[in-house]
Amino acid sequence: MNAALPHPLSPEAAPRPVPPAMLAALRQRFGARLSTAVAVREQHGRGESFYAALPPEAVVYCESTEEVAAAVALAGAHAVPVIPFGVGSSLEGHLLAVQGGLSLDLGRMNRVVQVHAEDLTATVQAGVTREQLNREIRDLGLFFPIDPGADASLGGMAATRASGTNAVRYGTMRENVLGLEVVTAGGEVVRTGTRARKSSAGYDLTRLFVGSEGTLGVMTEITLKLYPLPEAVSAATCHFPSIAAAVQTTIAIIQMGVPIARCELLDAHAIRAVNRHSKLSLREAPMLLMEFHGSPAGVREQAQTVQAIAREQGGEDFDWASTPEARSRLWTARHQAYFAALQTRPGCRCQATDTCVPISRLAQSIDESIAEAEASGIPYWIVGHVGDGNFHLSYLFDPDDAAEVAAVERLNLQMVQRALRLEGTCSGEHGIGLHKMGYLQEEAGPGAIEMMRGIKRALDPLNIMNPGKIFAL
């Protein structure tokens, strides 16, 4: 907790207190599943962002869609904010109760409602995490590929339009949510989409809710696309003489249409942290961590093509992770890079940038960002879903050093402005939350923001759904 990180509060940000009558009604309905304990509220008012917590006034643990609807209806009757909560892994301040109100914890709504193996679909409650889903469907020979690193809830992943390491082949939550059950701001239960793979039936409400960060309603059930577990999976690391060489390799892979499943960049700083944290001995030089999915022959063919491309850029021979255990160790290490990096500078916070650019602009985008980071003297590390043009240059800064805080904000803004000049976006996968509201204004422009505002007002006229996020009303 510190005061050095201001919350970019929007003009309408005056807190809207939970009136005693509402609290009493919640207590009557939810009993011990209503909590106003400080620790619980703090936990629900922060996420993994670098902001100090802004706790909600109360937390309700919902166990069914009906309970969510009842809580939202009550909040609506008192014009009190409602903030849906999954596992709390969001990164941009999505969960901060900037206007007070109620946190709806959906973690107990963790039932896989239906799996239709023959249709490659599953319907889950919003609190199911991606690892839980994958455990429950593995014996059916199926998997759900979207993997943002954290074992996030699928509701949270839908809310931020998450993607991660597998998106280069399988798409993001945008492409993999078929339908939703949502509780509207009016407390109504509405279904969007069907289990059909495609549809031209009316406005795409599903895709409107995906990425809406809890500002339009609460997603309670999510129908997802599943995939057959690939017959063959191979992972390999490949080291390069420079980040530029690794990036050029990635660009060529994508341009040739190789259906690579994962293509992750780690810089030397990230590898150093990962080695220390996960007791690995990877060479501390720019590296691509790749995975290939397909038939045994198909995987071999992909790997040969990629190896040839890598060699042209001075890449070393592949180091294969041939067993599932070796593969899992590598990916676990990759996913723990965030926590590993935090440990390299005690007391620091991490600000992860999240720009995404067209693949041909990636080299310029990374090069210039590194030059600025080096010039700043602030420790940083890079990992990237480079196959998508998305990378995270993360600063490890001292939250009590006002100059450093300001420098990091300035550096992030420069990166965003560069990404926009390169026809990219300020956020590849983390969302806008509180932190990127200003960036979104630059990216979308006043006309598009006005459309978003219009939609928000239409679906949430009292502005109770996670107010003060994405844009100011």
Added chain:
Amino acid sequence: MNAALPHPLSPEAAPRPVPPAMLAALRQRFGARLSTAVAVREQHGRGESFYAALPPEAVVYCESTEEVAAAVALAGAHAVPVIPFGVGSSLEGHLLAVQGGLSLDLGRMNRVVQVHAEDLTATVQAGVTREQLNREIRDLGLFFPIDPGADASLGGMAATRASGTNAVRYGTMRENVLGLEVVTAGGEVVRTGTRARKSSAGYDLTRLFVGSEGTLGVMTEITLKLYPLPEAVSAATCHFPSIAAAVQTTIAIIQMGVPIARCELLDAHAIRAVNRHSKLSLREAPMLLMEFHGSPAGVREQAQTVQAIAREQGGEDFDWASTPEARSRLWTARHQAYFAALQTRPGCRCQATDTCVPISRLAQSIDESIAEAEASGIPYWIVGHVGDGNFHLSYLFDPDDAAEVAAVERLNLQMVQRALRLEGTCSGEHGIGLHKMGYLQEEAGPGAIEMMRGIKRALDPLNIMNPGKIFAL
């Protein structure tokens, strides 16, 4: 033209005449590119649906985004409807001027604005057709896969969320539009999305406009994903003892995750029409028309897998279309099935159903639909993008026979209701337009329709953008 086909007009359907002052202003701005000629108006008020034309009062041929914005602003000032027009290939009455107004013909906005081969993206004006785009990018080794049959404009395809034969592998317009330039109902020019492959930056306005059928604004530029031309392409036909056997083969292909590029079903009626129209000699028995994309080895492997699956269902050996010419002849014949079928019953009209269901329900969906069609005695034919669970059972009916017209409507409704019971959708790719407004009500339910209405009112408060389509306001 006939009176037997009522237009399901919505309650707010009173025509809103173009006032003389507006017409004068349009004439001043557009000169000879404003037309009120009967033939021109008729052509712009119909599309390929079975409805009699409902012509707009005037047609304006726009040549730039600025002109579209000017025309829409003028229409807004007089609260007059605006209906965007591409090539007129829509099937559900999208273009009928049910409330009068102005047709904006975007056919002359046919410039490929930018191709970024290295990023696999292109930005086109809305009037560019898919074949034009593919001609212009072929020499770069690229293609745009979405192929609804007709050489539709990309604006029209985005507006109906079109898909077609390649969607089973490459997705639909939903997955392949990265960003848009739109003219809002207020006459403002707004951009949505960027050229980045993914983004979590705010509400997904792009996907909201894709499939909105001209009711939220006019799409003037579209940024699309492109794909490298596959190294190897093979097409094959395979005949089956029954439609059920062909469908079971399809289901197994999808469930095994074979990345087949096209998987089209034709029934004996469709083949008969196609043989006659395109001078082919295909066996008049249920057939799958398939295409495989990939490396030479990959294509061989896919084909072997599929051939093994087909044999288990009694499928004959593949008949390969090995040259590009032979392939092109087959696909041209497939795309002309609609016109071929129309010729088999002189004076008839065609009502194409468009349900899409989860793949495991496809056999039941087709079987029961065929039984009903046979019982009706009305000629029909079937083609289907069966890899997606989407098929078109099309009735060839006499528009002057009221009983037949009513029977076809009843049969279509039964199909839709069955698709909804099977967790599917009333429209896989044609959209709602006028014709399916009732079906959408059944599918989406009042809560979702109310959300759509709210969005429409927010973005088009005067209800000038293609009013009276998708849902009644």
